[in-house]
Amino acid sequence: MSKQHLTDEQLLINLSKKLLRYHRHLGLDHQQFVLLNTFILYDDIEIIEDITGFKEEKIISLLEEMMKNELIDLNEDNEVDLEHLYKRLDRIEKEQMPIRDVLVQEYKKYYDQPEHNYYGLIELIPMTKGIGIRLMDGTMMSLKHVRELSKELMIFTQLTTDEDLKQMNLRFRKEKEQSAEN
Numbered sequence: 001m002s003k004q005h006l007t008d009e010q011l012l013i014n015l016s017k018k019l020l021r022y023h024r025h026l027g028l029d030h031q032q033f034v035l036l037n038t039f040i041l042y043d044d045i046e047i048i049e050d051i052t053g054f055k056e057e058k059i060i061s062l063l064e065e066m067m068k069n070e071l072i073d074l075n076e077d078n079e080v081d082l083e084h085l086y087k088r089l090d091r092i093e094k095e096q097m098p099i100r101d102v103l104v105q106e107y108k109k110y111y112d113q114p115e116h117n118y119y120g121l122i123e124l125i126p127m128t129k130g131i132g133i134r135l136m137d138g139t140m141m142s143l144k145h146v147r148e149l150s151k152e153l154m155i156f157t158q159l160t161t162d163e164d165l166k167q168m169n170l171r172f173r174k175e176k177e178q179s180a181e182n
Helices: 003-026 030-041 045-052 056-068 082-096 099-112 143-159 162-181
Strands: 122-126 131-135
Touching (some): 030 056, 045 056, 099 143
């Protein structure tokens, strides 16, 4: 078994775990969950029929229903797009976490892999009522996270002085200069 195969297998296991944890948040019923989880782990229709107990017509019907309800997408090979599913489940997982935890987790990942987008990199969008927050994937930040962020910003503004900001800016400038030198 090659290292790449092991990596792919681990990704499928992680996807299966995320699906188990968040299938209800995605909007799947138990039959859809069982079918989709089986699709993640197996690609032979006979094995899928054996595991789920569904006939091929039922499998097709459930898949069509999930596509119609935009719960899944198909890739260019007309297969369930597992990468898209993983990204949706990852987003659901982040929405369930407090924004502070998401930002800390993503910030650490960003510094290990700066080529990847960081959840904290956002775009402020003027709306007719207030200011919206768009994430780097083009979606709007959940209202839950916007509310948490506004509370965190209030704490920051109440506990931070202009001198604190000056010191932070100096430190960040030095860090940026040092990373540019390396």
